[in-house]
Amino acid sequence: MPARPQSLQQAVATGAASFAVIAFTGVTGAVLTARVFGASVVGQYALAYAPTGILFFLSNAREQAALSRELATTSPRTPAGTSIFIATLAFSASLTLAAGLVVVPVGEALLSGPLNAGDLVRPSVAVALAYWLFYNTSWSIDTLLSTQRAASALFWVRLNVSLTGTVVALVLALATHTVWALVLGYAAAGACGLAHRCFYARRLLTSRITAQDFRDSRSRLARMIKWSIRLAPAGVMDGVSKESVTWLVGLSLPLAAVGSYNRAWTLSSRMLDLHYRVVELMFPTLVRRRSDGDHSGAHRGLTRAMRLVVVILLWPAAVVGGASAGVMGVFGHAFVRGAGCLTLLVLVPVFLAISALSGYGLMAYDATRVVNRLVVTRAVLVMVSLPALIVALGLTGAGIGMALAYGAEAATTVTICRARLDGFRGIASLGPWRLALVYALTLVTSRAVDDALGEAIPSTLAVLVLGSVMFWGALILLRWFDDVERAGIGQMWRRIGASALERAHRT
Secondary structure, rough: OOOOOOOOHHHHHHHHHHHHHHHHHHHHHHHHHHHHHHHHHHHHHHHHHHHHHHHHHHOOHHHHHHHHHHHOOOOOOHHHHHHHHHHHHHHHHHHHHHHHEEEEEEEHHHHHHHOOEEEEEEHHHHHHHHHHHHHHHHHHHEEEEEEEEHHHHHHHHHHHHHHHHHHHHHHHHHOOHHHHHHHHHHHHHHHHHHHHHHHOOOOOOOOOOEEEHHHHHHHHHHHHHHHHHHHHHHHHHHHHHHHHHHHHHHHHHHHHHHHHHHHHHHHHHHHHHHHHHHHHHHHHHHHHHHEEEEEEHHHHHHHHHHHHHHHHHHHHHHHHHHOHHHHHHOHHHHHHHHHHHHHOOOOOOHHHHHHHHHHHHHOOOHHHHHHHHHHHHHHHHHHHHHHHHHHOOHHHHHHHHHHHHHHHHHHHHHHHHHOOOOOOOOOHHHHHHHHHHHHHHHHHHHHHHHHHHHHOOHHHHHHHHHHHHHHHHHHHHOOOOOHHHHHHHHHHHHHHHHHHHHHHHHO
16 A cells, blocks of 8 residues: 555546456356356345345444544544544444344344245354454445545455455355355455455554543544434435345245346446445545635536546446346346346446435535435335336336436436535536437447347357447547546556556566
C-alpha cells in the first residue's frame, strides 16, 4: 500500500480497474461452481444463504457510513481515530450477534416449514456464523481503508476473497458434491480476507491509546449512531426486499429455478461492485469537500463519477442482456430458463448506481430522511409486486419487478439531488438519449446474433466481443465523451504505451 493516500482520480481509476478484474474472477468462479455442482445444489446454497443476506442488512445501522463520515475529518492514525474505529467495530459485532439470534431461528423455521428444506438448516447456520466471525469485521476494515483511498489494498484483498472461495469449493468437490462444499468455500474466503485486511489495517492505526481515548470514543460513537440510525430503516428494507426474492422464487418455482435466479442475480451483483467501489471512495471525499467549503468541487466530482460508473455498467447491461441465453447457457443448460430474467436484472446495477451516487450526494449534505423514504418506498414496491409477477411470469416476472422498482427510485433520487445541489446536472450530464440509443442498438444486435449462433460457449464469447465493439464504437461515433474524458483516455493510452515501451527496452 502506498505511503501516501492516492488522489481521488487515481483511487477511482484503481477502483474501476479492480472492478473489472474481480468481476471477471467472480463470474469465472460462478460458472465453474455452477457447472460442477449443478442448478439444484446452487439453489440449495441460495436458500441456505438467504437468512445471512437478510442478516447483513437487518444488522446494518449504517454505522459504516457514519464511520466513513467521521474518519473523513479525523485521521485513523491518531488515538481519537483508532479509538472510534475500535468502538464502531465492537458495536457492529454486537449488533450483528443480536440480530442473528432473531434472524437465524426465523430462517430455520422457514426452511423446515414452507420451503420444505429442513436439510439446509445446518448449512444456513454455518453460513451465518462465518458471516459474523469474518465478514462483518471485514466491512469495518474496508471502511477504514477506503477513507484513506487505499484502493490498491482493497483490490488485492477482494481478489484474494474471490479466488479463495472458488478454489476451496472446487477442491472440496472432489470429496463431496453437496452444498457443504460451497458453504466451506464461503467461510474459507472470509477467513483469508479478514487476515489480509488486518495486514493492511495495522499500518493505518496507532497503539498509543489511553483509557480516556476510549471514554471519549463512546460519546462520539453515540453521536455517529444518532446520525446513522436515521438510515437504518432504509438499510433493513433494502436487504429484506433483495434477499426475499430468493424465498419468493423458492415458494413458487422448482429448486432448479432458484439456482437459475441465483446465477442471474450473481452476474448482476458482480456489476454492483463498481458503484460500491466508487461510492466508498466518493462519500468521504464529498464530506471533506463540504467541510472545506468546496461545494462546486464536490458537485463536479459527483457528476464525473456518475458518468464513469453509468457508462461502464451500461456496457455489460447491453451486451450480456442481449446475449442472455448464451450467457446463462455457460453455467449449464438447466440455467437457460433464467435468460429473460437476466436481461432485466443486469439493468438493476445501472439504476442502483444512479440512485446510490445521488443518495450519497444528499447524505453528504445531511439530507438523510429523503434517501430513507426513497429506499423504503422502492423496497415495499419490490415486495408487493413480485409475488404476483413471479406466479404469472415466472423468473421473468421477478426481473420485471426488480427493474421497474429500481428504475423508479433512480429517476426520483437523481431529480431530487439535482434540485438540492447547485451545479449537479443529474441525468442531463449522462447524455441520456445517446446512451439509450447505444444501449438499444447493442442489445438488439447482440440478441439477434446470439439467437443465430446458439448456446455454444465460443459463440457466446464471439457475441460478447462483437457487442462490446459495437457499444464503445457507437459511443465514439455519437461523440458521447466530453473534452475532459477524451483527454483522460488519451493520457491513459499514452501511459500504457510508455509502459510497454519501457518493458520492451528493459527486455
